[in-house]
Amino acid sequence: xxxxxxxxxxxxxxEAAHVEQLMAFLRIPSVSTDPARNAETARAAEFxxxxxxxxxxxxxxxxxxxxxxxxxxxxxxxxxxxTFLVYGHYDVQPAEPLELWRTPPFEPNVRDGRIYARGASDxxxxxxxxxxxxxxxARAGGAPPVNVRFIFEGEEEIGSPNLAPFVxxxxxxxxxxxxxxxxxxxxxxxxxxxxxxxxxxxxxxxxLRTAAGDLHSGMYGAVVPNAxxxxxxxxxxxxxAEGRVAVEGFSDAVREPTAEExxxxxxxxxxxxxxxxxxxxxxxxxxxxxxxxxRAWLRxxxxxxxxxxxxxxxxxxxVTPCQAHAKVxxxxxxxxxxxxxxxxxxxxxxxxxxxxxxxxxxxxxGSARPWAVDRSLPALAAAGEVLAELWGSEPVVIRSGGTIPxxxxxxxxxGADSVIFAWSLPGSGAHAxxxxxxxxxxxxxxxxxxxxxxxxxxx
Amino acid sequence: xxxxxxxxxxxxxxEAAHVEQLMAFLRIPSVSTDPARNAETARAAEFxxxxxxxxxxxxxxxxxxxxxxxxxxxxxxxxxxxTFLVYGHYDVQPAEPLELWRTPPFEPNVRDGRIYARGASDxxxxxxxxxxxxxxxARAGGAPPVNVRFIFEGEEEIGSPNLAPFVxxxxxxxxxxxxxxxxxxxxxxxxxxxxxxxxxxxxxxxxLRTAAGDLHSGMYGAVVPNAxxxxxxxxxxxxxAEGRVAVEGFSDAVREPTAEExxxxxxxxxxxxxxxxxxxxxxxxxxxxxxxxxRAWLRxxxxxxxxxxxxxxxxxxxVTPCQAHAKVxxxxxxxxxxxxxxxxxxxxxxxxxxxxxxxxxxxxxGSARPWAVDRSLPALAAAGEVLAELWGSEPVVIRSGGTIPxxxxxxxxxGADSVIFAWSLPGSGAHAxxxxxxxxxxxxxxxxxxxxxxxxxxx
Numbered sequence: 027x028x029x030x031x032x033x034x035x036x037x038x039x040x041e042a043a044h045v046e047q048l049m050a051f052l053r054i055p056s057v058s059t060d061p062a063r064n065a066e067t068a069r070a071a072e073f074x075x076x077x078x079x080x081x082x083x084x085x086x087x088x089x090x091x092x093x094x095x096x097x098x099x100x101x102x103x104x105x106x107x108x109t110f111l112v113y114g115h116y117d118v119q120p121a122e123p124l125e126l127w128r129t130p131p132f133e134p135n136v137r138d139g140r141i142y143a144r145g146a147s148d149x150x151x152x153x154x155x156x157x158x159x160x161x162x163x164a165r166a167g168g169a170p171p172v173n174v175r176f177i178f179e180g181e182e183e184i185g186s187p188n189l190a191p192f193v194x195x196x197x198x199x200x201x202x203x204x205x206x207x208x209x210x211x212x213x214x215x216x217x218x219x220x221x222x223x224x225x226x227x228x229x230x231x232x233x234l235r236t237a238a239g240d241l242h243s244g245m246y247g248a249v250v251p252n253a254x255x256x257x258x259x260x261x262x263x264x265x266x267a268e269g270r271v272a273v274e275g276f277s278d279a280v281r282e283p284t285a286e287e288x289x290x291x292x293x294x295x296x297x298x299x300x301x302x303x304x305x306x307x308x309x310x311x312x313x314x315x316x317x318x319x320x321r322a323w324l325r326x327x328x329x330x331x332x333x334x335x336x337x338x339x340x341x342x343x344x345v346t347p348c349q350a351h352a353k354v355x356x357x358x359x360x361x362x363x364x365x366x367x368x369x370x371x372x373x374x375x376x377x378x379x380x381x382x383x384x385x386x387x388x389x390x391x392g393s394a395r396p397w398a399v400d401r402s403l404p405a406l407a408a409a410g411e412v413l414a415e416l417w418g419s420e421p422v423v424i425r426s427g428g429t430i431p432x433x434x435x436x437x438x439x440x441g442a443d444s445v446i447f448a449w450s451l452p453g454s455g456a457h458a459x460x461x462x463x464x465x466x467x468x469x470x471x472x473x474x475x476x477x478x479x480x481x482x483x484x485x
Numbered sequence: 486x487x488x489x490x491x492x493x494x495x496x497x498x499x500e501a502a503h504v505e506q507l508m509a510f511l512r513i514p515s516v517s518t519d520p521a522r523n524a525e526t527a528r529a530a531e532f533x534x535x536x537x538x539x540x541x542x543x544x545x546x547x548x549x550x551x552x553x554x555x556x557x558x559x560x561x562x563x564x565x566x567x568t569f570l571v572y573g574h575y576d577v578q579p580a581e582p583l584e585l586w587r588t589p590p591f592e593p594n595v596r597d598g599r600i601y602a603r604g605a606s607d608x609x610x611x612x613x614x615x616x617x618x619x620x621x622x623a624r625a626g627g628a629p630p631v632n633v634r635f636i637f638e639g640e641e642e643i644g645s646p647n648l649a650p651f652v653x654x655x656x657x658x659x660x661x662x663x664x665x666x667x668x669x670x671x672x673x674x675x676x677x678x679x680x681x682x683x684x685x686x687x688x689x690x691x692x693l694r695t696a697a698g699d700l701h702s703g704m705y706g707a708v709v710p711n712a713x714x715x716x717x718x719x720x721x722x723x724x725x726a727e728g729r730v731a732v733e734g735f736s737d738a739v740r741e742p743t744a745e746e747x748x749x750x751x752x753x754x755x756x757x758x759x760x761x762x763x764x765x766x767x768x769x770x771x772x773x774x775x776x777x778x779x780r781a782w783l784r785x786x787x788x789x790x791x792x793x794x795x796x797x798x799x800x801x802x803x804v805t806p807c808q809a810h811a812k813v814x815x816x817x818x819x820x821x822x823x824x825x826x827x828x829x830x831x832x833x834x835x836x837x838x839x840x841x842x843x844x845x846x847x848x849x850x851g852s853a854r855p856w857a858v859d860r861s862l863p864a865l866a867a868a869g870e871v872l873a874e875l876w877g878s879e880p881v882v883i884r885s886g887g888t889i890p891x892x893x894x895x896x897x898x899x900g901a902d903s904v905i906f907a908w909s910l911p912g913s914g915a916h917a918x919x920x921x922x923x924x925x926x927x928x929x930x931x932x933x934x935x936x937x938x939x940x941x942x943x944x
Contacts, residue, residue, distance in 0.1 A: 238765025244887030306697025
């Protein structure tokens with residue numbers, strides 16, 4: 027590889043080639059959830075491995091898991107240097123419903139400075155930015171200034187079922203001082219941000235039964251329990267009338283927001299009217315005593331995701347239903363433990379299931395513990411400085427109501443904290459039709475990774 | 486037609502032919518709800534008209550309605566004689582699920598004294614019994630001893646949408662002193678019964694919305710209203726914790742059961758353990774202060790027939806649902822009016838819909854007013870005597886938790902009360918696979934109709 031004076035110059039020279047790489051990557055329909063796409067998903071892993079090799083990474087391997095493989099890379103430059111692990115995923119969400127796409131999801135199309143394609147925002151753009159940043163460092167200096175490892179999985183969009191065991195088994199190869207998570211986003215197009223916490227997740231299905239079969243409401247409606255009525259009572263018992271979770275013990279482990287946390291959140295530019303319009307709701311609702319962002323970022327929730335039971339067709343059917351079902355997930359905050367929360371839900375259901383009904387709580391795999399970065403992590407400050415310089419404004423400290431399960435896995439298995447360093451934007455259709463990513467964010471993301479790794483050599 | 490000494494003899498002679506008629510009738514798949522069966526349903530109307538003609542009924546017509554036609558018959562024997570209208574229906578429920586039938590639903594099969602076929606119990610057996618009883622009277626006496634009219638509809642199994650307007654338009658042709666309703670059943674195989682009331686019906690669908698679309702529970706679950714949670718609260722508000730309907734004004738028009746009514750119901754042989762086993766429930770539940778049969782027969786109900794909203798698939802989906810739906814029907818007793826009850830539900834929903842949600846109540850056609858026979862009706866006493874004689878035990882007075890809308894229509898439009906005179910048995914699979922009717926009930930039913938019409942000439 028020919029040496030270049032600076033990584034900035036290396037990136038400037040390769041702009042067109044890097045965009046072309048992204049287009050090629052986006053043409054691979056690596057839909058991990060679709061077995062018919064397994065060959066394409068494997069091809070995406072090969073593509074990423076090839077980009078790592080091309081960037082100069084000396085050790086590149088495609089490592090098997092129980093499902094789609096992990097692309098692993100290792101560039102060790104010296105035992106005296108700190109080591110950083112770049113995390114990302116090369117799989118994408120399904121593109122359906124296809125008829126809602128203006129241009130085909132796997133034929134990337136640039137309009138108004140945006141690349142439209144499935145996976146553009148989540149997260150093939152960010153993934154390549156990180157590799158290309160390292161490539162530029164190597165072209166300028168022969169090698170990156172710190173040890174860099176890479177772990178790119180192919181199952182993020184199906185809940186990373188094989189990642190935790192993989193990380194546990196590969197602790198040595200993945201050992202690092204901190205993780206740079208290339209999967210994530212920014213607060214707004216004109217405002218960089220640092221995301222300092224994500225929520226945990228615990229889910230279950232509640233199955234309720236009152237009789238052996240559905241019954242004629244005329245013969246039995248007045249006389250036997252009704253499963254839909256019992257389920258409604260049970261679901262209504264999960265919150266009090268004001269919106270607080272009413273499951274005993276649910277919030278016991280939760281710390282009240284500190285004055286500092288509340289002040290930090292108060293600094294986040296938040297336009298409630300615009301937020302309501304985005305959500306398509308007339309008024310915000312939730313646990314009393316907390317502002318909207320405080321609720322979304324610091325308070326745990328118990329969410330009813332779905333319910334069904336009895337007759338759901340046209341007209342009426344005079345049936346006394348014998349069973350009803352509900353889907354429940356909880357978004358958790360420190361220091362709630364998913365399995366302990368599901369224990370409490372189980373106890374609540376046993377205590378509140380109306381007489382005449384029997385309800386079972388069936389846990390759904392995919393639990394995740396909440397994550398919050400250690401705010402004194404040097405890489406976090408370094409990331410903030412890079413964002414401020416490249417985006418021209420001080421990053422706002424945000425939190426996430428969503429869940430990135432792998433962050434806690436890295437903390438538990440590698441003892442490594444993470445910095446989320448990524449530029450997906452709100453409204454960019456991450457799991458929706460017409461997904462897009464700004465070309466400028468893609469190009470600047472490469473610079474951000476190169477600048478951050480350079481800065482990290484000094485901390 | 487050759488005259489026979491007595492109607493009893495006429496019926497005895499024709500046993501085999503009458504069973505063969507029933508088999509032929511059952512072979513016609515007159516599934517009124519299935520447009521693909523329209524020709525068959527029309528053929529069933531022709532078959533019934535032909536049986537009336539064969540019985541000697543002088544005026545037989547197939548009268549059009551907005552849907553399947555009505556088969557009408559009129560045998561006027563004298564202006565000095567009372568007139569009775571026999572009601573029934575020639576359509577049947579769909580036979581699905583076909584795989585649960587031991588023998589094909591439209592190939593009647595006799596096993597252990599039962600005829601198995603769709604429509605055997607509901608109600609082709611009863612319908613033919615009535616015609617054949619009249620036929621026997623004619624063979625013995627040249628004509629029945631009273632004026633007899635017949636109205637057999639083809640839309641009972643789809644809620645008789647065209648019957649009320651038909652009856653209103655044809656008041657003159659249908660004029661009668663009382664109706665003999667051949668659609669109904671007996672309390673038990675060894676116990677004849679007289680059914681003296683049926684409940685009314687009012688139904689609606691509740692559609693509830695909280696946002697323009699489903700939202701990501703991580704981003705919005707803590708901040709916006711949840712449609713499933715709102716629906717659960719709303720549905721739970723329809724009853725108090727003990728099971729009383731909590732809709733304001735719902736029971737205002739309802740009379741408390743009298744001591745006589747309670748005593749009459751207490752005489753009905755009721756085995757709670759057997760009832761529980763039949764229903765497949767562990768315990769009976771319902772409005773406190775009333776026994777099971779009192780609740781089923783004298784107390785109105787608000788039944789939740791179904792509910793749905795949000796995610797209902799495998800695993801979990803972290804969605805904050807924006808809409809939820811519920812099906813509600815009420816079984817009504819005198820003097821509740823269906824539309825007034827739906828007004829109250831509408832008011833209740835407006836008052837109890839949680840903040841942040843909008844709910845609409847959409848009325849479902851098919852309302853029916855409750856019906857109760859005037860206990861002094863002479864035809865009722867006559868029917869009781871016939872049952873006692875032919876079944877060998879005093880009929881028990883029962884009520885029905887179900888609905889026969891046409892009974893109130895006859896009362897309103899013709900000023901005529903009804904006697905339910907039919908022998909469908911509990912557990913005979915009226916709307917289920919392997920429907921059956923006892924051959925002995927079919928043969929005895931013919932005698933019952935002949936005996937009743939004979940008795941009615943004297944009252």
